Amino acid sequence: MPSDAHTSFRWWRAGDLDGFFGLFVDNLIQLILIVVLCGNLLQMPGELVFGRILPGVAVSLLVGNGFYAWQARRLALATGQAQVTALPYGVNTVSLFAHVLFVMKPVLEQSHDAELAWRVGLAACLGSGVIELAGAFLAGWVKRITPRAALLATLAGIAITFIAMDFCFRIFAQPLVGLLPLAVILLQYIGRLRLPYDVPAGLVAVVLGTGLAWGLGRMDTAALNAAFALNPQWPALYLGDLLEATFSNYLLQFLPVIVPMGLFNLIGSLQNLESAEAAGDRFGVRSSLAMNGVGTIAAACCGSVFPTTIYIGHPGWKKMGAGAGYSVANGVAITLLCLLGLVGWVAALVPVEAGAAILLWIGITIAAQAFQTTPADHAPAVVVGFFPALAGWGLLMLESGLRAAGANVETVGLTALTQQLPIGGLIALERGFIFTSMIWSALTVCLIEARYRAAAYWALAAAAISATGLMHGYAIAGGAIVNAYGPATTWPFVAGYAAMAAAFWMGGWRASGEK
Incomplete structure (x- = not known):
């Protein structure tokens, strides 16, 4: 059976394009939040945001997405499954806000030093990664003693509220832009109707939504032109800055934020592993969570102040037919945006509403799974x-x-x-x-x-x-x-x-x- 899997496994499947668009839009939103919060709220100069933080994010996402794609291939070869869907991965939204509002902002208010706030953010990111890495060796026991309903119920609640409701509101705030792409997604993934020439519904939804937004005059041409400015950056190691903040009094001061955020990431990732297993892909708990921690530690070493995590949504990507390719494509695309300084340009080009239908579908799938697989x-x-x-x-x-x-x-x-x-x-x-x-x-x-x-x-x-x-x-x-x-x-x-x-x-x- 493994030999059959070797011949049937493909790095790119038809559903990977849909999976890529959905995960890319989700990660793009996190990048926009980083630029806005660090630039406006924390008053960080462009050299910090675009020259250090975003290249660090690129490293963590490229390493993590690459690993989870390789892990999916390995599972396919070991089990004989033709389609194994890689775990989705990206910047943790909750930790993003927590590190900005409750770690770096207080440091900035005390010191009026954005550079110091960034260094303390590196230490907070490292702390979260260490907790995630250490927790990987205990998480298997937690998973064994916890009922599946308990692990999936939390994800279902988050899917309904923070994912499905948010993007549902975005669609109904711009119905002329959002409803037609939603109809395309619903036709294929709920109505099970194949589109002509097997064109992926996610691609059609994003193109339709973007075309409608520009055709109806909802987008800003001046902002698009202003945002296009190639500014290549390369990742670098910031171990001196990281160690200086790690062994300072600031780390102890913010442990009450760092510890719960690290545990939050750990438990959330464990629940997402259970969700993937319920969908048919049983990944190793220890290796998956350990890589999650390694990705966050790599982010801190390379300048990013934001932990990464295994994302909610695996069952939705799997139903779309995604395999390992969507993860690789997402890592490469996000890396290019971060290193070329084009985050703002893509945000000005593609409205969030264009990809909202895909993420609404993901939220629906996760919530439904909690009932269907228990x-x-x-x-x-x-x-x-x-x-x-x-x-x-x-x-x-x-x-x-x-x-x-x-x-x-x-x-x-x-x-x-x-x-x-x-x-x-x-x-x-x-x-x-x-x-x-x-x-x-x-x-x-x-x-x-x-x-x-x-x-x-x-x-x-x-x-x-x-x-x-x-x-x-x-x-x-x-x-x-x-x-x-x-x-x-x-x-x-x-x-x-x-x-x-x-x-x-x-x-x-x-x-x-x-x-």
């Missing part, structure tokens, strides 16, 4: 896992609305907001929601299967994590909601989860007595 009676556990992600999305919408009005949670006040909604509960559920979602789904599965004492152990795990503040801990400071660590602010949750554990344990005792 036992039918575990469906309540999947639904329970949605709530923390919905809280995270709801809080994001609330904060975005307040900022647009020139306010924030602190200026409006929790008391005033509580009159409209239970804001305290919303924030508490959002803090560390990836852990909350997984634990609540896991204990729900245990209850469904009448494993009451196992449910008690999961409740105790929730109490222990809450005691650290990684779950539910928050404070309002400087107009922002920040993490608060230690049991001082989370003791009600610690006590509540302990009481739940006692109730579940007593339930197990009663159930065993009735047998």
Whole structure:
């Protein structure tokens, strides 16, 4: 069978073009965020953003995408599968915002030194990579003891909120540009209708959306012309800057941000591996997560301040027919954009709405997978896992609305907001929601299967994590909601989860007595 796979494996499949467009648009959005946040918010000069950070991003994405493509080929040859889809990979969005807002921005405000803020960002990126790399050796055990519904429910919640809803809103904000490309995607991937000459739906969607946007006058020709400026850059090693910041007091100061972000990346990547396995591609846990950490460490060494991660979306790319080629193409394309200084030009050329339909489809696929690949009676556990992600999305919408009005949670006040909604509960559920979602789904599965004492152990795990503040801990400071660590602010949750554990344990005792 391996020999058959060797003859049937192809580096490029028809679905790789669709997969490339979807993953490329997703990564392009991260690059645009990097340019905007580092340039405008952190006031970093172009030499830092385009000369150091983006080339570092290019290195990490080229190395990571190349590895996951090779890994897909290796799995195909070992198992005889003709189509194995590479794990999608890119800059972690959550860490991007966290490192900008809660690491580099405070350093800039304290020192008024953008160069120092960049160096501390390198140290934060390195810390995240070390956590991801070290966690790769424990993640297999976590995967074995955690029900599939618990691992997939978190992804499904994120897919519905931060992916599907966001791009759905973009489509309906520009219906003349977004709805026709969406129709093409739905026809092929839900209606299973092949397009003439087997033209990939993703290609048609992006070309249609771009053509409509320009034809309707929704794009800016002047901005496109201004953005085109070839400025070749080459990656370099910044080990001196990295080590200087790593062994400074700044690293200790920002460990409360670095550690949870590293754990967030680790658990999220593990869940994406489970999602890939549920779709039919069983990759090695240790090697996959270790490479994720190595990619982030490579980013830090080469000037990028942003961790990378295994992306959500593998089942969607697989249904599109993507294999290994889409990963290689994405790595090469992103590398060229970063090294040639053309990120702004592509962003001015292709509207986000042109690729929004592909990413909306990915969100739908991930959410559906959580129900389709778990036992039918575990469906309540999947639904329970949605709530923390919905809280995270709801809080994001609330904060975005307040900022647009020139306010924030602190200026409006929790008391005033509580009159409209239970804001305290919303924030508490959002803090560390990836852990909350997984634990609540896991204990729900245990209850469904009448494993009451196992449910008690999961409740105790929730109490222990809450005691650290990684779950539910928050404070309002400087107009922002920040993490608060230690049991001082989370003791009600610690006590509540302990009481739940006692109730579940007593339930197990009663159930065993009735047998």
